[in-house]
């Protein structure tokens with residue numbers, strides 16, 4: 037019909053031959069790779085291309101367009117496709133948490149994702165988890181990783197955490213690295229991870245893809261995108277505790293999580309309930325934070341620029357992967373201590389806890405919220421959702437760091453080991469006192485660390501950023517095309 041249409045080869049999902057002569061379609065065999073060669077030399081070839089179409093707010097959808105060309109040009113296209121799709125996964129290991137978020141993981145995968153994988157000629161091995169840590173332990177000990185080009189996580193941030201714990205641990209063991217030593221440089225994982233969002237917060241998916249949408253995530257997996265990601269290791273007295281990729285939070289976010297775990301039955305709404313409750317409770321905690329500021333990086337946590345697809349964050353890491361200044365120490369009373377290794381953007385907070393943080397620059401943004409009035413703390417929290425610089429407040433400081441340590445005040449005089457034995461019982465006693473005397477105003481001495489949505493068992497921790505330790509099937513947030521801003525005055 038003379039209409040001009042161009043599709044980048046890297047964003048083609050599949051190609052289907054059409055029978056032009058009688059108008060009837062040939063059998064769809066599921067993959068462009070399987071298209072048989074045609075015999076007739078000078079007839080024209082009609083073919084339908086399934087490709088990625090960009091929609092609002094970073095969503096991707098499948099679209100179709102039919103082209104005609106000479107047989108030679110068609111063969112050339114197939115060759116181009118073959119070359120440019122070498123980085124695409126062919127075999128995937130899929131873990132589904134059937135109990136994450138609104139318990140829709142299995143349905144989401146079967147209805148929205150599996151048909152797309154089939155269409156793209158990807159084979160899968162699917163495991164629906166039967167208990168917590170099933171996926172982690174399977175990856176750690178059993179999975180035949182050589183058979184796969186990637187791992188898919190259907191669930192929320194907690195499920196993603198299981199996957200990285202299994203994969204990072206397994207990689208270190210296979211490479212002869214001791215994962216318990218905080219000083220060892222960890223070996224990067226070669227398998228990429230795709231996240232099909234089916235949890236409550238899904239901030240890792242949101243911050244690396246730009247939206248929480250299963251079809252968009254599936255398409256990023258199919259086209260073989262790759263986005264490196266920083267991982268923090270958390271140790272206590274040279275003993276490994278956990279890895280973190282999004283938020284490590286003591287005080288407010290630790291308390292919100294502890295409180296909300298008891299309300300899992302409420303589903304995602306538990307965070308709103310506990311968030312409000314902990315805001316009203318307004319506990320502060322004393323302790324010492326020490327940190328190694330990052331050097332040789334481009335950008336600060338207060339920049340107006342954001343982490344965008346293929347930009348400076350990769351550049352910073354390549355040229356100064358470990359460079360840091362001298363240790364600095366801050367003692368004080370804090371409402372919250374947050375370390376954000378990525379923006380932590382999610383639908384609840386579209387800009388995130390640290391809007392200028394980078395996915396893969398080898399640093400984490402350490403945000404210290406000192407004791408202040410409820411009104412001021414609310415101002416800070418509300419800025420997570422507004423346009424104002426959330427760190428432009430006198431009681432807040434923020435540092436971009438490579439490593440940090442925290443020691444709660446009551447731990448400092450005693451020997452660590454002794455205290456840890458008492459820590460839990462002390463916490464129980466305090467919470468009992470506060471339950472018994474709700475109006476007494478006494479505050480607990482300890483909060484707990486929220487580590488990507490899991491509670492840590494210790495409060496004194498040593499955190500180190502391992503730049504680009506893992507890779508996702510994602511490409512970071514793409515700059516919105518200009519026409520979208522012009523056509524829609526409401527677009528952000």
Ligand SMILES: Nc1ncnc2c1ncn2[C@@H]1O[C@H](COP(=O)(O)OP(=O)(O)OP(=O)(O)O)[C@@H](O)[C@H]1O
Pocket residue numbers: 132133134135136137138164165166167168169170190191192193194195196198234235236237238239489
């Ligand atoms: N079969 C299972 N039964 C019970 N728990 C499971 C199972 N599989 C995984 N889990 C655990 O469920 C927890 C929550 O899962 P998930 O992260 O998917 O959802 P969520 O907590 O609702 O979302 P988010 O982490 O985004 O807030 C994880 O910590 C994971 O270890």
Ligand SMILES: CCCCCCCCCCCCC/C=C/[C@@H](O)[C@H](CO)NC(=O)CCCCC
Pocket residue numbers: 192193194236237238239282283289292293307308311312315380382384385389417420486487488489490
């Ligand atoms: C007066 C009430 C004020 C409410 C404040 C709203 C601000 C929302 C900021 C949300 C930041 C989420 C950071 C992400 C943390 C994830 O690693 C973790 C695992 O999914 N989620 C939580 O811990 C869930 C934490 C949810 C906290 C609300």
Ligand SMILES: [Ca+2]
Pocket residue numbers: 266376377378393394395396397398399400
């Ligand atoms: Ca980072």
